[in-house]
Amino acid sequence: xxxxxxxxxxxxxxxxxxxxxxxxxxxxxxxxxxxxxxxxxxxxxxxxxxxxxxxxxxxxxxxxxxxxxxxxxxxxxxxxxxxxxxxxxxxxxxxxxxxxxxxxxxxxxxxxxxxxxxxxxxxxxxxxxxxxxxxxxxxxxxxxxxxxxxxxxxxxxxxxxxxxxxxxxxxxxxxxxxxxxxxxxxxxxxxxxxxxxxxxxxxxxxxxxxxxxxxxxxxxxxxxxxxxxxxxxxxxxxxxxxxxxxxxxxxxxxxxxxxxxxxxxxxxxxxxxxxxxxxxxxxxxxxxxxxxxxxxxxxxxxxxxxxxxxxxxxxxxxxxxxxxxxxxxxxxxxxxxxxxxxxxx
Amino acid sequence: xxxxxxxxxxxxxxxxxxxxxxxxxxxxxxxxxxxxxxxxxxxxxxxxxxxxxxxxxxxxxxxxxxxxxxxxxxxxxxxxxxxxxxxxxxxxxxxxxxxxxxxxxxxxxxxxxxxxxxxxxxxxxxxxxxxxxxxxxxxxxxxxxxxxxxxxxxxxxxxxxxxxxxxxxxxxxxxxxxxxxxxxxxxxxxxxxxxxxxxxxxxxxxxxxxxxxxxxxxxxxxxxxxxxxxxxxxxxxxxxxxxxxxxxxxxxxxxxxxxxxxxxxxxxxxxxxxxxxxxxxxxxxxxxxxxxxxxxxxxxxxxxxxxxxxxxxxxxxxxxxxxxxxxxxxxxxxxxx
Numbered sequence: 001x002x003x004x005x006x007x008x009x010x011x012x013x014x015x016x017x018x019x020x021x022x023x024x025x026x027x028x029x030x031x032x033x034x035x036x037x038x039x040x041x042x043x044x045x046x047x048x049x050x051x052x053x054x055x056x057x058x059x060x061x062x063x064x065x066x067x068x069x070x071x072x073x074x075x076x077x078x079x080x081x082x083x084x085x086x087x088x089x090x091x092x093x094x095x096x097x098x099x100x101x102x103x104x105x106x107x108x109x110x111x112x113x114x115x116x117x118x119x120x121x122x123x124x125x126x127x128x129x130x131x132x133x134x135x136x137x138x139x140x141x142x143x144x145x146x147x148x149x150x151x152x153x154x155x156x157x158x159x160x161x162x163x164x165x166x167x168x169x170x171x172x173x174x175x176x177x178x179x180x181x182x183x184x185x186x187x188x189x190x191x192x193x194x195x196x197x198x199x200x201x202x203x204x205x206x207x208x209x210x211x212x213x214x215x216x217x218x219x220x221x222x223x224x225x226x227x228x229x230x231x232x233x234x235x236x237x238x239x240x241x242x243x244x245x246x247x248x249x250x251x252x253x254x255x256x257x258x259x260x261x262x263x264x265x266x267x268x269x270x271x272x273x274x275x276x277x278x279x280x281x282x283x284x285x286x287x288x289x290x291x292x293x294x295x296x297x298x299x300x301x302x303x304x305x306x307x308x309x310x311x312x313x314x315x316x317x318x319x320x321x322x323x324x325x326x327x328x329x330x331x332x333x334x335x336x337x338x339x340x341x342x343x344x345x
Numbered sequence: 346x347x348x349x350x351x352x353x354x355x356x357x358x359x360x361x362x363x364x365x366x367x368x369x370x371x372x373x374x375x376x377x378x379x380x381x382x383x384x385x386x387x388x389x390x391x392x393x394x395x396x397x398x399x400x401x402x403x404x405x406x407x408x409x410x411x412x413x414x415x416x417x418x419x420x421x422x423x424x425x426x427x428x429x430x431x432x433x434x435x436x437x438x439x440x441x442x443x444x445x446x447x448x449x450x451x452x453x454x455x456x457x458x459x460x461x462x463x464x465x466x467x468x469x470x471x472x473x474x475x476x477x478x479x480x481x482x483x484x485x486x487x488x489x490x491x492x493x494x495x496x497x498x499x500x501x502x503x504x505x506x507x508x509x510x511x512x513x514x515x516x517x518x519x520x521x522x523x524x525x526x527x528x529x530x531x532x533x534x535x536x537x538x539x540x541x542x543x544x545x546x547x548x549x550x551x552x553x554x555x556x557x558x559x560x561x562x563x564x565x566x567x568x569x570x571x572x573x574x575x576x577x578x579x580x581x582x583x584x585x586x587x588x589x590x591x592x593x594x595x596x597x598x599x600x601x602x603x604x605x606x607x608x609x610x611x612x613x614x615x616x617x618x619x620x621x622x623x624x625x626x627x628x629x630x631x632x633x634x635x636x637x638x639x640x641x642x643x644x645x646x647x648x649x650x651x652x653x654x655x656x657x658x659x660x661x662x663x664x665x666x667x668x669x670x671x672x673x674x675x676x677x678x679x680x681x682x
Contacts, residue, residue, distance in 0.1 A: 056584055058580055092589055097586040097588065100583070108580060109577075110577050113576060113578060114577040114578055114580070116578040116582070116600070117674075119595075127585065128585045128586075131585060132586060166679075179581075
């Protein structure tokens with residue numbers, strides 16, 4: 001049995017805008033185990049990026065965590081485990097800063113703008129190292145060169161003094177990874193790290209992240225909308241739709257036995273090589289405006305299996321088996337029937 | 346880097362040269378010259394001796410009978426040797442007048458510039474970081490008031506207040522006993538005592554050129570920083586675990602300074618031209634009023650001298666701001682923009 005690293009319980013994140021409250025994340029549960037890769041999948045605007053930002057408490061105003069817990073199981077050097085609720089920490093406080101970068105670090109979608117063009121690559125990595133250790137400038141510089149070497153950058157001792165704008169997108173993302181891993185974190189959040197890169201570079205970066213994950217034994221939370229990437233890297237998958245996790249399970253469950261109509265539709269919408277264009281089934285309709293969230297199950301207007309009650313009842317989390325859950329009325333009866341049977345026997 | 350400085354220096358000299366031609370031509374554009382002005386005065390005084398012959402003789406004496414390009418070349422040659430020509434009105438060397446007045450203008454403009462930076466930088470940063478807070482609204486409100494009040498009105502109000510509550514109107518830059526005294530420590534202190542009012546007025550007021558005022562620089566800083574605070578590199582730095590204060594100064598503020606500094610380069614000339622009205626109201630011994638008078642009197646060498654020195658200062662100011670930009674932003678330094 002693997003060890004739990006981060007447990008999210010009923011997390012809600014709302015944006016208080018002038019036009020009204022946007023419920024970007026509406027009560028999600030998520031578990032991340034040590035050393036495992038969890039993929040958070042969903043369309044643009046479903047709240048997956050906001051969720052990842054909330055783990056580090058770096059959500060932009062007017063966004064706020066309104067309720068829920070994010071319990072981080074921190075291992076101390078003497079082998080005991082501390083529980084810290086990240087949701088309760090002050091975003092500007094010292095405690096969350098000790099976790100940011102040192103224990104949970106993050107790489108972003110846009111390698112072109114995620115590094116400041118005003119400072120050298122080395123300056124920005126050395127800064128990350130020295131924020132969390134007592135290393136001198138020279139020691140930190142040596143570590144930084146070592147990290148750049150590990151992420152596969154040629155001539156790291158020369159490149160460390162280059163400015164980011166002289167590097168290609170793929171190189172910059174490698175620098176970001178080097179920076180994120182420089183303090184040996186227990187968890188890496190990768191928010192669409194390959195979306196802005198071309199396809200061959202994407203594959204290289206994915207391989208690199210997986211390789212480093214094995215070396216360092218860290219957990220990875222991978223945010224993506226690309227199911228191809230999910231199939232390649234994930235241990236567990238959480239499918240998000242309009243601020244809710246509609247289905248959660250192992251990568252095998254999700255790809256071989258998807259339960260939620262949204263997951264099924266997502267899988268049908270991936271083009272395959274031996275497929276005719278007409279066979280592709282895009283999901284009908286559009287993602288609704290966050291201001292006008294549909295009643296009941298928020299997916300029902302686009303759902304091909306919608307029933308009348310779907311517009312009235314919000315589905316609860318239904319367990320298909322130990323680590324496969326779904327939020328859909330289609331399965332609620334099945335589960336309750338199973339429960340009744342279990343009670344009878 | 347040295348190549349960059351050398352190239353810029355060459356452009357600078359070229360620019361000043363072009364400006365000197367344009368100034369010289371523009372100054373002579375209004376009909377008549379200094380001699381026709383004297384003739385008018387003599388006629389008005391009832392003199393009948395204003396014969397065409399005298400006029401010709403005077404023109405020949407002042408060198409005004411020659412074609413414009415000859416006058417220009419002569420003047421330029423003299424200027425290069427440090428001789429700015431003769432003032433018709435004051436019957437003194439134009440150079441003497443310029444060097445007497447210009448340092449005062451410079452002290453005033455420089456003082457105002459420092460005030461602009463010292464006020465607009467922190468207030469702009471505060472406004473952007475705490476956007477839509479009460480403090481931000483207050484600063485914005487005051488900035489618009491500063492923008493809307495003409496500087497000469499501000500000068501009059503200050504004059505009135507200093508007279509009513511300070512006992513004496515703080516006119517000029519020196520107390521009467523120091524005006525013609527040689528430079529001493531006491532005279533310097535006296536200057537500082539008088540300087541703050543015009544510095545505040547020129548710095549806070551909406552100067553004629555527009556970009557000089559604190560209000561505008563403050564709004565520029567606020568807008569720039571609000572843009573920068575949303576950039577992904579800020580998230581990156583925050584995700585590293587950097588303390589907010591250090592993060593703010595190291596990343597977004599430095600980014601936001603780039604447009605701020607390029608504006609400051611232009612602020613210098615607008616501060617100098619914005620000073621004219623204030624200097625007239627407060628009777629300051631700066632160059633603005635003299636230049637205005639020289640232009641009205643067609644005292645061409647004084648006017649041309651002032652404008653030439655102004656334009657050199659402006660070009661040098663822009664050059665300094667460009668060097669600052671290159672220092673702040675490696676993309677400019679390495680020619681990637």
